[in-house]
Amino acid sequence: MSVPRTRLLDLMKVQCRIFSHTFNPEGLRLGNKVLRQRLKGPVLAAYYPRKISTLKDLRKAYSGPDGFEIPNDDHDDWEENHKIIKARGKGAPKKKRTAEESKKFKGKKR
Amino acid sequence: MSMFRAKKLDLGCFVNARVIRDHTKRKVFAEHEAERQALRYIIRNMELPARTRAQAQLELSQMHCYTRSTQISNRCTEGGKGRGVLRDFKMTRFNFRLNALKGLIPGVKKGIW
Amino acid sequence: MTTQIIRSLRRVTATPIPTASLALTTQYTPTISPPFLCRRMSTSPFRTELPVVEAPPLTTEPSSPAYLNDVRLPRAVQAVYLRPLRREATYDVPACDLQLRSYSIRNLEFFSDFALRAAYYLNLPAYGPVPLPRILERWTVPKAHFIHKKSQENFERKTHRRLIQIKDGHPETVEIWLAFLQKHAYYGIGMKANVWNYEGLGLGATMEKRAMDMKGDLDQRWALLGLEKGKISAEEAIEAINRESSRAQFGGKTPRLPDTE
Numbered sequence: 001m002s003v004p005r006t007r008l009l010d011l012m013k014v015q016c017r018i019f020s021h022t023f024n025p026e027g028l029r030l031g032n033k034v035l036r037q038r039l040k041g042p043v044l045a046a047y048y049p050r051k052i053s054t055l056k057d058l059r060k061a062y063s064g065p066d067g068f069e070i071p072n073d074d075h076d077d078w079e080e081n082h083k084i085i086k087a088r089g090k091g092a093p094k095k096k097r098t099a100e101e102s103k104k105f106k107g108k109k110r
Numbered sequence: 111m112s113m114f115r116a117k118k119l120d121l122g123c124f125v126n127a128r129v130i131r132d133h134t135k136r137k138v139f140a141e142h143e144a145e146r147q148a149l150r151y152i153i154r155n156m157e158l159p160a161r162t163r164a165q166a167q168l169e170l171s172q173m174h175c176y177t178r179s180t181q182i183s184n185r186c187t188e189g190g191k192g193r194g195v196l197r198d199f200k201m202t203r204f205n206f207r208l209n210a211l212k213g214l215i216p217g218v219k220k221g222i223w
Numbered sequence: 224m225t226t227q228i229i230r231s232l233r234r235v236t237a238t239p240i241p242t243a244s245l246a247l248t249t250q251y252t253p254t255i256s257p258p259f260l261c262r263r264m265s266t267s268p269f270r271t272e273l274p275v276v277e278a279p280p281l282t283t284e285p286s287s288p289a290y291l292n293d294v295r296l297p298r299a300v301q302a303v304y305l306r307p308l309r310r311e312a313t314y315d316v317p318a319c320d321l322q323l324r325s326y327s328i329r330n331l332e333f334f335s336d337f338a339l340r341a342a343y344y345l346n347l348p349a350y351g352p353v354p355l356p357r358i359l360e361r362w363t364v365p366k367a368h369f370i371h372k373k374s375q376e377n378f379e380r381k382t383h384r385r386l387i388q389i390k391d392g393h394p395e396t397v398e399i400w401l402a403f404l405q406k407h408a409y410y411g412i413g414m415k416a417n418v419w420n421y422e423g424l425g426l427g428a429t430m431e432k433r434a435m436d437m438k439g440d441l442d443q444r445w446a447l448l449g450l451e452k453g454k455i456s457a458e459e460a461i462e463a464i465n466r467e468s469s470r471a472q473f474g475g476k477t478p479r480l481p482d483t484e
Contacts (some may be wrong), residue, residue, distance in 0.1 A: 116470075204365070218379070221361055
């Protein structure tokens with residue numbers, strides 16, 4: 001009554017041929033799982049965004065005496081703000097030229 | 111490392127020595143991934159002669175560390191930090207919070223419920 | 224008054240026979256003044272059955288500016304102000320599943336409405352928009368950049384989804400519909416479509432035959448590319464591909480080709 005093993009194997013072989021499966025009835029370790037893995041190289045390599053040209057590059061490219069001037073809103077705002085701060089007297093202190101000037105505490109050490 | 115590093119920088123995000131290193135590793139891995147997978151297959155195939163498998167093992171171990179996927183780590187695109195980086199946004203927790211509160215991340219709102 | 228009569232017009236046309244192409248009757252409908260109608264959404268559930276008014280004679284001269292108020296808009300334009308019409312599917316065999324995802328509901332609703340109308344005009348029975356369960360992603364993040372873990376903040380992102388299913392669609396028509404939607408894609412909406420084609424047995428031979436038939440189609444296009452045999456050698460081509468600048472153009476993703484030596 002039971003079906004012979006060879007017949008079952010033949011059936012499996014035909015099934016695998018039809019559905020493009022691997023035929024491995026004994027379950028040998030042939031390393032096919034490595035071949036099945038998807039390559040993830042391109043996805044990982046695209047993690048960091050690539051360099052694109054910015055307004056900064058445009059300004060640099062078209063600067064000069066016979067170039068164009070592209071207005072920089074952020075820089076203009078900063079300049080205005082800085083003028084106000086300096087007018088108040090809160091701007092950056094003068095750069096110390098010598099070691100003597102840069103001493104924090106003047107006077108004799110005890 | 112110096113043999114793999116690109117002569118011209120092609121990064122648009124925050125640039126750091128570590129970020130450049132990680133970027134180089136990613137590119138090198140993408141290049142050599144097929145070769146690595148082939149060697150791994152040879153090692154794992156029981157039907158092949160033992161000598162071939164041993165040779166493949168040796169070759170795989172001798173490949174430069176930059177070809178390994180385990181060397182790659184996700185760094186923050188805003189600050190270049192390696193720790194506390196969220197995968198969905200490629201940013202550290204703090205940078206994500208700053209940008210989310212400014213409204214620069216589409217769809218993200220303060221979760222109040 | 225105007226809107227109620229328009230709704231009865233919709234009633235008249237809602238027949239299950241798919242062959243009728245906007246077979247609206249010639250009964251009189253008062254003119255639509257769009258600003259007034261826009262206040263009422265065409266998707267409101269409000270419905271009344273009112274008797275259709277017989278056409279009164281036009282009182283204005285064709286040359287007068289008031290004439291435009293007496294003339295109705297084209298039927299297709301009138302249809303825009305009403306809920307989208309649907310075609311009936313005879314066999315209920317799904318041909319395409321289109322999932323629309325967005326972070327906001329308004330533009331999603333608008334675009335799904337647009338997709339349904341497009342499907343109607345292409346004679347495709349469209350079912351939907353089915354609202355799939357909303358995806359909710361949450362992140363809890365410390366407020367400070369260093370330590371102070373005890374004070375954190377929650378952020379969330381809700382993704383709304385709509386599913387539009389096309390049943391009994393011809394594969395080419397479905398392709399046209401999808402291409403149309405891609406061409407007129409709305410901002411902030413992601414689309415993903417699963418398309419099913421039903422073929423008979425012996426598909427391998429059919430596909431082979433189709434490939435052979437299509438072989439000559441692209442020859443004209445290839446000729447336009449300008450790459451003539453013998454003009455550039457294989458080494459030069461490989462060197463060009465491996466050059467840093469050309470690889471950087473493709474985001475550095477492409478693997479380098481080995482030198483032929």
